[in-house]
Amino acid sequence: MEFCPTCGSFLSPTKTKVGTSFAVVLACAKCGYCKKGAEKKDELIVSKVIAPPKTQESLTVISEEDQKIKTMPTLKVECDKCRNNTVYVWQVQTRGGDEASTQFMRCTKCGHTFREYT
Numbered sequence: 001m002e003f004c005p006t007c008g009s010f011l012s013p014t015k016t017k018v019g020t021s022f023a024v025v026l027a028c029a030k031c032g033y034c035k036k037g038a039e040k041k042d043e044l045i046v047s048k049v050i051a052p053p054k055t056q057e058s059l060t061v062i063s064e065e066d067q068k069i070k071t072m073p074t075l076k077v078e079c080d081k082c083r084n085n086t087v088y089v090w091q092v093q094t095r096g097g098d099e100a101s102t103q104f105m106r107c108t109k110c111g112h113t114f115r116e117y118t
Contacts, residue, residue: 002035004028011035061092062106077105084109 002011011026016034026035062072072088079087087105094102106113 002026004031004033006033007031061104062088062090074108075105079107079110079112080114081112082107082110 003009004011007028007030009028009030011028011033013024014027014034015022016025016027017023027033072090074086075089076085077087077089078085084107086108088108089103089105091101091103100117103116104113105116
């Protein structure tokens with residue numbers, strides 16, 4: 001365990017970029033002091049850059065195949081697109097757990113999907 005010579009705070013291991021790799025140095029979170037790595041190359045910890053995993057672009061909540069099943073609950077709400085008055089309805093928790101869920105609606109005629117924040 002090492003401490004900062006400037007302010008006396010704990011020096012924690014931190015990654016810093018060295019070219020295309022990263023080196024671990026001891027850094028002070030309070031004043032920003034950095035203790036450089038060891039002088040010998042074999043004592044310097046270097047790791048390769050790892051690409052972050054690819055994220056999924058979109059998530060289909062209700063697929064087209066699921067839309068054909070007529071067991072979803074419906075409401076009498078007018079569709080803005082085709083003026084049909086029946087929509088399928090479902091709720092998804094899109095925000096924090098302490099917030100209300102978002103109510104999604106899909107027109108039974110044209111398939112237009114819209115939401116209502118409850």
